[in-house]
Amino acid sequence: MENENRVGKSKDEKNNGNEIKSLLALKSIFSFNGKKRNGDSEGGNDAPPYQPLPFLSSIANSVVSRSCKILQVEIEELQHQFDSDLVDDVKQPLVYARNFLEFCSFQALQVVTTRPDYLSDKEFRRLMFDMMLAWEVPGVGNQETAASDKREVEDEDSWSLFYSDSTDMAVQVDDKKTVGEESFSRIAPACAIVADIITVHNLFDVLASSSGHRLHFLIYDKYLRSLEKVIKAVQNFNGPQLVSNLSLAEEEIVLEVDGTVPTQPVLEHIGISAWPGRLTLTNHALYFESGMGLYDKAVRYDLASNLKQIIKPELTGPLGARLFDKAVMYKSSSMMDPAYFEFPEFKGSSRRDYWLDICLEIFHAHNFARKYKLKEGQQSEALARAVLGIYRYKAVREAFKVTSSNYKTLLCFNLAESLPRGDAILETLSSRLKLMNSAGNRRGLLGSPSARRQVIHPVSRVSLCRLGIISCKEVDIIGEATTLVGDVFVGEVNPLENAVKQSMKNIGRAEAAQATVDQVKVEGIDTNLVVMKELLYPLIKPMNQLQLLASWKDPWKSILFMVFVSYAIIREWIKYALPSLLVVLAVIMFWRRNVRKGKPLEPLKVIAPPPKNAVEQLLILQEAISQLEALIQSGNIILLKVRALIFAVLPQATDRTALLLVIVALSFAFVPLKYLILFAFLESFTSNMPLRKISSERDLRRVREWWIRIPAAPVQLIKPDDKNDKTSKKPIFKKEKKHEE
Known part of the structure; x- marks a missing residue:
């Protein structure tokens, strides 16, 4: 640290006065629209001027300044807490600035997210994006490449006009005000509703796909605004009218509703009969109410119990005809005939794909809880993680017209099912959830810094509670855990992130192999027979x-x-014939490997039959x-x-056959x-x-x-x-x- 102070001393002496003036001249230091925290006095906002730390960059000093304002503490006290509470590994000189920035940011986010409407606050969105910018350039050594801490405040309505239909124009924004994947994946999971540690890389790929793999603030801002709209829609879903019609259990919450608009109906097919109606997904089941405007009693299709359910895409049509690929089939051991839910639309099958994804996410979450024998609180946390993933998926889908595909899904349990070695992700997640203790034990562990890092909190359930979606009476919200927010530890890598990285190493190979499979597929029975005959020629000869x-x-x-x-x-x-044959094949393979030395394989030449x-x-x-x-x-x-x-x-x-069998048996004996x-x-x-x-x-x-x-x-x-x-x-x-x- 002393070396860093000496390196930046001359520059700080020249610019110290200008930096203080610029910091004092900031129009907003995230004051939550002038509202005071609980316990603040009338004069609580008259804090002394913040003195910039010499080892931090200007953008990092800006973030730390606003964090101190939110936490209502002096910078010296915050730095003392960082030095005393955290282990020595995260306080090394090379990583001190970044880890201190993480410490301040995570504590500030923990306080910020206690408000139910924090997503709607423009200053929250600005602050979180600045945390990502500061994470990339936390120290004074990167001062020249850091983005300026002066921020242009966008017009409230201009964002939706500029990005209402596409994100292609995002590349025209100042490229200095962008963040990369590493900083996004580090800060975004600190707020559970914003990102999940398992799917954060896929989320970044979606948001930054049109801007050179760099995330602009306007795109990030649009994503959070869309997420806010989704949360408000979910709160409306869980109104008393819909909940009473479905007779939901106490722990059930409505996640999605479709079929209420006459131009976009949902049809339920059973046998050759079809009925229009309203389809509702909760965190435990599917409900279908037949009718238009006035609905009949809901039929419940369970997703939580172990009923050998099958949920998959299916063809459907009038009178049982298999014409349109726009339906989701549900089948369980408690049903004689499967139910088909059709989502009619003129182009594509995006509605069906969306419902298939979210239904499978809830289904996989319950299977995960049963497989690893999670307790009630742990099961609730796993289910809450799936629910938050559905909210993010819906927000991205509505804001950017993005659908889930292959390994780019934003749903963590669906991703674990599709990723190579995805079972390792689920095993790691289950071991993390099993570290959740009772409230009393958790408070006892907070006494030592080393034990505090092993505490796992129900962050997903806490997030749903703070957003007003579930009741908070069964959720133990602990404000003492200041070094942990979401799934992110200060200066450390979450085991879940390591498991995801290990699984993603095989994605490229799997996608490349699948691309070769798609290329060699040929049409026509006669053509495929000719190709097969040519491939089997070494055996036929x-x-x-x-x-x-x-x-x-x-x-x-x-x-x-x-x-x-x-x-x-x-x-x-x-x-020895079969072992010798296998050894010969192995020798040929090794010889081919050494002879080819990375050369591309020559294509198999096949004489195509007449068209x-x-x-x-x-x-x-x-x-x-x-x-x-x-x-x-x-x-x-x-x-x-x-x-x-x-x-x-x-x-x-029969007599002759029985006698022959006896003779054969004696021969073998x-x-x-x-x-x-x-x-x-x-x-x-x-x-x-x-x-x-x-x-x-x-x-x-x-x-x-x-x-x-x-x-x-x-x-x-x-x-x-x-x-x-x-x-x-x-x-x-x-x-x-x-x-x-």
Whole structure:
């Protein structure tokens, strides 16, 4: 620290007066529109002038100044608290400025977020963005590259006009007033509603996608404004009228409602029937109320219990026709028929995709709680994390017209399900949640700095409580934990962030591999057959050679091959055949790897068949289906004849088959296996020898005639009962009366 003071001493002596004047001339130091904190006196706002710290940059000094104003403490007291409460690792000279800035910022955010309307405060949004700017340049060494602490106050209405439809024009904003991914992922998760430590990198990618991977304040401001609108809409959802209609449990909160606008209905399909109505998602279930304006009693589809639920996208249409890919299917073990929720729209299926994502997020959150056997408070915290993720997803979707896809989802449990090694993220999250203690134990742990870092607070539930979405009577809000906000520790990396980084290392490889899969997909049955034949050529060629030897067209080669294989079987070398083949393949792979040395693989050259029109393709498909049907029929006939032999439909054939099975069983019991293998090889390989060909064909003909004389076991097809009630548990099929008579 002394070195840093000496480096910036000369510059600070020249600019110290100007910095104090500029700091005193700031129009706002985040005073919450003039409102005082609890316990503030009338003269509490008349604080002495803030003296800038010489080891901090000007933007960092500005942030620390406003943090002191919020906390109503002197800078000396705040620095003393930082030096005494935190461990020595975060107070090293190289990281002292940044970690002190984090300490002040996190404490200020903890106080700021106690107000239910902090998202609507322009100064809060400005302060949090300045914290990100200051985090990138916390020390005086980066003074020249730091953004000025003077901030232009944007017009309240101009932001929505300038960014009402697109974020493409964001690149025209002054590029010095931007933040990078690292600073955003460090500060944003300190406020639980703003970002989640698991999905913060995806959120930054969405917000900064059109501005060169640098986040502008206007984009960030628009995101928080949209988030505020979402919170207000959720508060309206949880009004007494809707809650009373659904008969929600005490811990249930409404997350989303759709189908209230006549031009955007929601249709529920069950069987061939369809009803319009209102669809509601809570943190425990889906509710559908049929009707328009006046709704019937809601039908509940559980997402919390272990009912083997299936939630997936599905095709639907009138009278059960599968025409439109705009529906979500829900199926559970408590239902006989699945329910399809259709979201009609003219273009695309964004409504369906949105509802599918949020329903799966709640479903995965409950599965996570059951899998890791979380207790009630821990389960509530995991569910609150999923709820906050849905709010963020909706805010981004409405502000920037962004939909979730692949690994860019903003929903933490959906992300863990789709990421490679996502189970490691869930295991880390469960271990973190299990560190949550009772209120008394938690207060006891706050006594030592080392123990304080192991305290996990229900930050998601606290955030929902402060926003007025859930009741605060069961949420223990602790104001003493000043070194921890959200999932972020001062000067430390959250284990969840490490788990996410480890999983994301494999994303690039997975996406690159999937891109190659999409490139090599070809259309047409005949074209795919040609490609498959070319790929299987290394296997087809040896099989053709073996078949040529078995045909005895070249007797000397066949005799040599038979003698060699017979000798290998007698000496029990045959057991080394498969291991040797695997070793040869491994050697070839290593040799290819060293020879190629990163060179691109040459494409497989395939002679494409003549192009065919749609009618010809349909005819080929019909022929392929017919051949498949014939194969299935042949398989069924074999199984039915075996059934007839087992149940002695033809006693003479059954006797012979049973005797043959006894002989085979005795052979396996008393004859060495190598002699059985040798006998089977010689019998099959020599069947086409000139000396045995006639007798082999005669014996094969007798076996075929014997098999033809075996009758197939009878099969009775039963017509479905059209009068069967869907809700009853009667058999689906019934016997025909003429057979009963």
